Amino acid sequence: MRVNTLKRVAVAFALALPGAAIATVVAAPAAHADGCYTWNRTLTQGRSGNDVRQLQIRIAGWAGYRDIVENDGRYGPKTAAAVKRFQQAYGLRADGIAGPQTFGKLYQLQDNDCTPAHFSYSELDNGCGESGWSGGPLSASQTKQNALRTMWKLEALRKSLGDKPLYVSSGFRSRACNNQVGGASDSQHLYGNAADVVSRTSSLCQVARNARNNGFSGIYGPGYPDHDDHVHVDSRRENNNDRSSNTTSWSAPDCGVGN
Numbered sequence: 001m002r003v004n005t006l007k008r009v010a011v012a013f014a015l016a017l018p019g020a021a022i023a024t025v026v027a028a029p030a031a032h033a034d035g036c037y038t039w040n041r042t043l044t045q046g047r048s049g050n051d052v053r054q055l056q057i058r059i060a061g062w063a064g065y066r067d068i069v070e071n072d073g074r075y076g077p078k079t080a081a082a083v084k085r086f087q088q089a090y091g092l093r094a095d096g097i098a099g100p101q102t103f104g105k106l107y108q109l110q111d112n113d114c115t116p117a118h119f120s121y122s123e124l125d126n127g128c129g130e131s132g133w134s135g136g137p138l139s140a141s142q143t144k145q146n147a148l149r150t151m152w153k154l155e156a157l158r159k160s161l162g163d164k165p166l167y168v169s170s171g172f173r174s175r176a177c178n179n180q181v182g183g184a185s186d187s188q189h190l191y192g193n194a195a196d197v198v199s200r201t202s203s204l205c206q207v208a209r210n211a212r213n214n215g216f217s218g219i220y221g222p223g224y225p226d227h228d229d230h231v232h233v234d235s236r237r238e239n240n241n242d243r244s245s246n247t248t249s250w251s252a253p254d255c256g257v258g259n
């Protein structure tokens, strides 16, 4: 984690300006469009399409305990339940239907590059003092897409922890970077599917416990070897390109978190 400390500080500065810009956009009334993506119809169970897929990326962190919302473009019961949890969390009418209120909140939450308000590509991209999305087993664009989904889950985790800052100490790692930091050979970090996080306001155990509700099928924290100073979260269950089976793997023995 040492190698990323400097980068984290740099990111904090870099975030200061975009943050101010977002506040301005949010204050403007009736802004129903967005620089990243605009939904053009109300979505309910039974709908399908790219607009559903775009919604699923953004509400994947509200999957509920030990569950995931598949990014399949089909609005099924799990998508509806996740939308409902999202609505509850943000004080909207919780009906599980994605209409103007839900989309309005998502527009408020997302930046023009589609990342959620409190996380950025630069915070998640190649560690070890470098940037970019290449050098892993997937194409750079696939890796970046995975990182986007990771960030939306992190946004939900952050919200569940009282909307207090959550810091990413390691996101995507190229193979070279992963070797350098001694990461596992088929680490989810290689795929843009993982983040190591720390908090100044919540205990690591609180982070690990909450993450169980945010679509993270991989969680390692206090009590698991080399994870006493951060919590690792990932989406291994949704990764069809790695060598692991698509199952849940949780271990933070000091926190009562296990499979």
Ligand SMILES: [Zn+2]
Residues within 6 Å of the ligand: 170, 189, 194, 195, 196, 232, 233
């Ligand atoms: Zn990790």
